[in-house]
Structures are given as C-alpha cells and as structure tokens.
Amino acid sequence: MKTLLCGGAGYIGSHMLKWLVERGHSVTVLDNLSTGHREAVQWGEFVQADLLDPASLESAFAGRSFDAVIHFCARSLVGESVAQPYDYYANNVAGTLNLLEAMKRHGVSKLVFSSTAAVFGHPVQDFIDEEHPKAPINPYGASKLMVERILADAAQAHGLRSMALRYFNAAGASPESDIGESHQPETHLIPNALRAALGTGPGLKVFGSDYPTPDGTCVRDYVHVDDLAQAHEQALAYMDTHEGAHAFNLGNGQGFSVREVIDAASRVAGRPVPYELAPRRAGDPPVLVASSQRARAELGWSPRYTSLDDIIETAYRWHRNPRY
Numbered sequence: 001m002k003t004l005l006c007g008g009a010g011y012i013g014s015h016m017l018k019w020l021v022e023r024g025h026s027v028t029v030l031d032n033l034s035t036g037h038r039e040a041v042q043w044g045e046f047v048q049a050d051l052l053d054p055a056s057l058e059s060a061f062a063g064r065s066f067d068a069v070i071h072f073c074a075r076s077l078v079g080e081s082v083a084q085p086y087d088y089y090a091n092n093v094a095g096t097l098n099l100l101e102a103m104k105r106h107g108v109s110k111l112v113f114s115s116t117a118a119v120f121g122h123p124v125q126d127f128i129d130e131e132h133p134k135a136p137i138n139p140y141g142a143s144k145l146m147v148e149r150i151l152a153d154a155a156q157a158h159g160l161r162s163m164a165l166r167y168f169n170a171a172g173a174s175p176e177s178d179i180g181e182s183h184q185p186e187t188h189l190i191p192n193a194l195r196a197a198l199g200t201g202p203g204l205k206v207f208g209s210d211y212p213t214p215d216g217t218c219v220r221d222y223v224h225v226d227d228l229a230q231a232h233e234q235a236l237a238y239m240d241t242h243e244g245a246h247a248f249n250l251g252n253g254q255g256f257s258v259r260e261v262i263d264a265a266s267r268v269a270g271r272p273v274p275y276e277l278a279p280r281r282a283g284d285p286p287v288l289v290a291s292s293q294r295a296r297a298e299l300g301w302s303p304r305y306t307s308l309d310d311i312i313e314t315a316y317r318w319h320r321n322p323r324y
C-alpha cells in the first residue's frame with residue numbers, strides 16, 4: 001500500500017512512519033518542518049512542502065500515486081491557539097482544504113485525519129464516547145471540529161472515505177529510542193516533567209491546582225504513540241469496506257492527574273521532579289478521559305501500553321539521550 005504521510009516529521013507522524021514501513025507499506029512523507037524534524041524521517045521518502053502553498057503541495061502528488069493519505073499536519077497547542085486563532089484556522093482548516101482539493105485532483109479517496117479530544121470541550125460524562133456533545137472551548141479544538149464537518153460534506157459530495165481519529169493525550173516514544181517527542185518549545189506535561197527530573201529543562205510548572213478534580217490538578221488520558229499508530233493502520237483497512245466519514249475516540253480509558261503524572265515520572269526517573277504550582281493555562285478543560293469502546297469493537301484496536309509507568313518509561317529512555 002502506498003501512503004502519503006502529511007506531518008510525518010512530527011512527533012506522532014514519525015512513529016506512524018516507522019510503524020508502516022516496518023509492516024511493508026511504501027510511504028512518502030510531506031512536511032514543512034515548522035515543528036517537525038528532518039532527522040525523524042528515517043524511513044521512506046521525504047518531500048518538503050507546505051499545505052498552505054498549493055504549488056509545493058502539488059509537487060508531492062506529481063508523478064506519484066497514493067492509495068491513502070494520513071494527515072497529521074497542524075498547529076496543535078491549546079494555549080497558543082487562544083492567543084493566535086487566525087494562524088490556527090489558516091493552517092488547520094485552510095491547509096486541510098488545500099490537501100483535500102489536491103487529493104480530489106489526483107483521485108485519492110481515503111483519508112485518516114488527526115482529530116482530538118479538544119473537539120468535546122467540557123465533558124458532560126465521565127468517559128467521553130463518540131456521541132458526546134462537541135463544544136470546543138478553544139480555537140484549536142474548533143479548527144479540528146470544522147475539519148470533521150468538512151469531511152462529512154466531502155463524503156456526501158465527492159465520495160471521500162475518511163476516519164477522524166480523536167486522540168486523547170499522545171505520550172511515550174518508540175521503545176528503540178531512535179525517535180521520540182521533541183517540540184520547541186516543549187509544552188507537554190510528560191516531556192517537561194522528565195526534563196525537569198533529568199535537569200535538562202527547567203522546573204515543572206503545574207498549571208492550576210484549584211480544578212474540580214480529586215487533587216485539584218487536571219486529569220488526562222495518556223495513550224502511547226505506537227498504540228495510536230496501530231489504530232491508524234486499522235483505520236486504513238476499515239476504509240476498504242466502509243464508505244463515508246467516521247470518527248473514533250482513542251484513549252486508554254483511565255485518567256491521571258498532573259500530580260499523578262509527576263509521581264509516575266519520579267518513579268521512572270528514580271529522582272524527584274522539581275515543580276511549583278502556577279496559575280491555570282487558558283483553554284484547559286479539567287478532565288478528559290476517553291471511552292474507546294467503538295474503536296475496540298469496530299477496528300479491533302487494543303492498546304498494548306495500559307500502564308502509565310510503562311508509557312513514561314519509553315519517553316524517559318528517549319529524553320535521557322534525545323537524538324534531535
């Protein structure tokens with residue numbers, strides 16, 4: 001199978017790339033390297049192109065044929081999206097429209113799209129399933145929900161088959177430590193906690209300790225990047241037999257507070273995570289935990305990393321000696 005992997009130089013995309021190539025897929029990576037790393041593209045073919053530049057986008061399709069596109073490209077920081085909404089709608093919505101038009105021109109009719117738990121906003125039930133109301137509370141989540149709606153329209157108008165996979169919090173790294181999470185600046189909790197413990201980053205700031213949660217800090221559902229990669233491969237197969245636009249929530253179904261993540265990172269690193277309490281970060285909902293029953297039942301998805309310590313252990317191995 002030939003796949004165009006947009007955003008394959010990024011954190012989740014590079015794990016997807018490795019996963020697919022190891023399973024015999026032929027992969028072309030498209031990335032503008034805005035937040036990704038050329039060093040992360042260690043397999044397949046690389047084309048430097050920007051979804052916001054239709055001419056460069058065209059160069060990735062020209063002379064190649066693809067069975068499907070997997071689309072990871074996005075601006076994806078909740079707090080930044082509150083401060084810079086235009087950039088988020090341009091990159092995440094207009095950029096995706098350019099990609100969809102290029103796919104239509106080149107006869108590619110299957111897409112896996114990176115959506116997010118941020119499409120739901122404040123949860124109204126403990127475990128968020130696909131039917132949960134979609135009411136994003138930040139421009140990032142709103143931009144992803146707009147794309148989901150475009151995909152439903154594209155199915156009806158153009159017969160596009162699509163899978164919106166709504167990840168909860170992606171975490172961990174390849175067990176071989178050849179690729180891992182490296183954002184500049186790093187804003188995610190687990191890398192920041194590990195870098196604080198290792199002394200390779202500043203002390204951790206805990207954003208908010210007065211949330212309506214058992215210990216006052218935000219609760220999230222952490223899912224390993226390789227488990228996400230497995231779901232994408234299953235999503236590609238699902239589209240062989242299912243028309244239309246589909247959405248699946250991907251998480252482990254267990255929530256951990258920021259304090260619990262700090263404790264787990266300390267256990268894994270064998271030393272304390274230095275931290276201080278800080279004000280809330282704009283746009284953060286208190287609790288986000290997935291119900292992934294649909295993915296389990298319909299895709300046959302079964303995450304292999306179910307322990308937070310095991311997930312953090314793979315991240316720790318990467319952060320001890322990051323290659324980029």
Ligand SMILES: NC(=O)c1ccc[n+]([C@@H]2O[C@H](COP(=O)([O-])OP(=O)(O)OC[C@H]3O[C@@H](n4cnc5c(N)ncnc54)[C@H](O)[C@@H]3O)[C@@H](O)[C@H]2O)c1
Nearest residue numbers: 007009010011012032034035036050051073074076114170
């Ligand atoms: N990390 C998470 O916990 C998480 C959770 C839910 C959803 N997501 C979604 O998953 C996807 C990947 O997230 P990530 O953490 O790997 O992010 P990332 O920033 O590491 O990867 C995104 C990649 O897309 C590229 N890119 C961005 N805009 C582009 C454009 N206009 N043209 C070409 N390339 C472009 C970047 O250079 C980067 O390599 C994103 O769509 C994000 O919204 C991530």
Ligand SMILES: O=c1ccn([C@@H]2O[C@H](COP(=O)(O)OP(=O)(O)O[C@H]3O[C@H](CO)[C@@H](O)[C@H](O)[C@H]3O)[C@@H](O)[C@H]2O)c(=O)[nH]1
Nearest residue numbers: 076116117118168169187188189192205206207218281284
């Ligand atoms: O230095 C830090 C970093 C984070 N946090 C908190 O830790 C939690 C997790 O934050 P982070 O790791 O930044 O992830 P999220 O903001 O939950 O966002 C991730 O998870 C979302 C889905 O849940 C995705 O949509 C986003 O793309 C992805 O970045 C939040 O409560 C943050 O306020 C801190 O207290 N200190």
